[in-house]
Each structure stands twice: as C-alpha cells, then as structure tokens.
Amino acid sequence: MSDPQDGLHLPRSAPIEAYGNGGFRFDEMSHRGSLLCLPDAIWAWPVTDPAQIDRTSLARVFENVNAIDTLLIGTGAGVWIAPAPLRNAFRTVHIALDTMQTGPAIRTYNIMLGERRRVAAALIAVP
Numbered sequence: 001m002s003d004p005q006d007g008l009h010l011p012r013s014a015p016i017e018a019y020g021n022g023g024f025r026f027d028e029m030s031h032r033g034s035l036l037c038l039p040d041a042i043w044a045w046p047v048t049d050p051a052q053i054d055r056t057s058l059a060r061v062f063e064n065v066n067a068i069d070t071l072l073i074g075t076g077a078g079v080w081i082a083p084a085p086l087r088n089a090f091r092t093v094h095i096a097l098d099t100m101q102t103g104p105a106i107r108t109y110n111i112m113l114g115e116r117r118r119v120a121a122a123l124i125a126v127p
Contacts, residue, residue: 007043007044008043013038013039013113015114016121019103036122053080054086064120065093067118069118070120072112077101079100
C-alpha cells in the first residue's frame with residue numbers, strides 16, 4: 001500500500017472490512033492509523049483527533065471535488081461537529097459533509113460505495 005512519492009495508499013477504493021485496535025482491514029490487508037478513502041485511492045491519514053480536521057488535513061478531498069458528492073467523517077469514538085468555516089468550505093464546492101463516530105461512518109461508507117455513489121470518508125482510527 002505504498003508509493004514513496006505520495007505516501008502510503010491503495011490506488012483504488014475498497015470497502016472497509018473491519019476496524020479497531022488502532023487500525024482498519026480492507027482489500028485483504030491491514031493498516032494501523034487513520035484513513036482517507038477517496039473514490040480512486042485509500043490513503044494513510046495522520047489525523048488522530050477531530051481537532052486536527054481542517055482544510056489542510058482534508059486537502060486531498062478538496063483536490064478531488066469533481067469526483068465526490070459526499071464526505072463522511074468518522075470522528076473516532078466521540079462525537080464532533082465540524083466548525084462552520086469547514087462546513088461552508090464544503091458547501092461552496094457542493095460536497096455534502098456528514099460527521100459521526102467511526103463505526104457508523106464505515107457502515108455508511110460501505111453502503112454508499114456498494115451503491116456506486118461518489119463518496120469519500122475520512123476515518124479516525126479507534127482503539
């Protein structure tokens with residue numbers, strides 16, 4: 001799952017098969033840490049706390065606005081509401097933003113992916 005120039009990633013989307021213990025399983029492999037799942041790749045994501053979520057940490061999402069209709073943010077074990085400036089930034093580029101705990105975000109992501117919807121997910125790993 002690595003490309004030395006761009007960092008760790010899988011060059012396609014895939015359903016998340018399992019999560020917990022600080023990581024995720026997908027596409028017959030595992031990853032420790034958070035993930036950023038885009039329509040064309042799954043990336044290692046350095047975010048460990050919702051307070052780190054901003055335009056910079058979500059730059060890859062903003063770079064792919066033409067391929068994404070919905071962004072799901074899995075906030076770990078806690079509840080987090082995106083700050084108004086971030087919500088407004090997504091509204092401006094016509095991406096629906098939905099935040100929820102990581103478990104429900106994964107289930108929703110997998111369903112939307114199975115429906116071939118234009119979905120992305122930013123998922124914080126849970127212990």
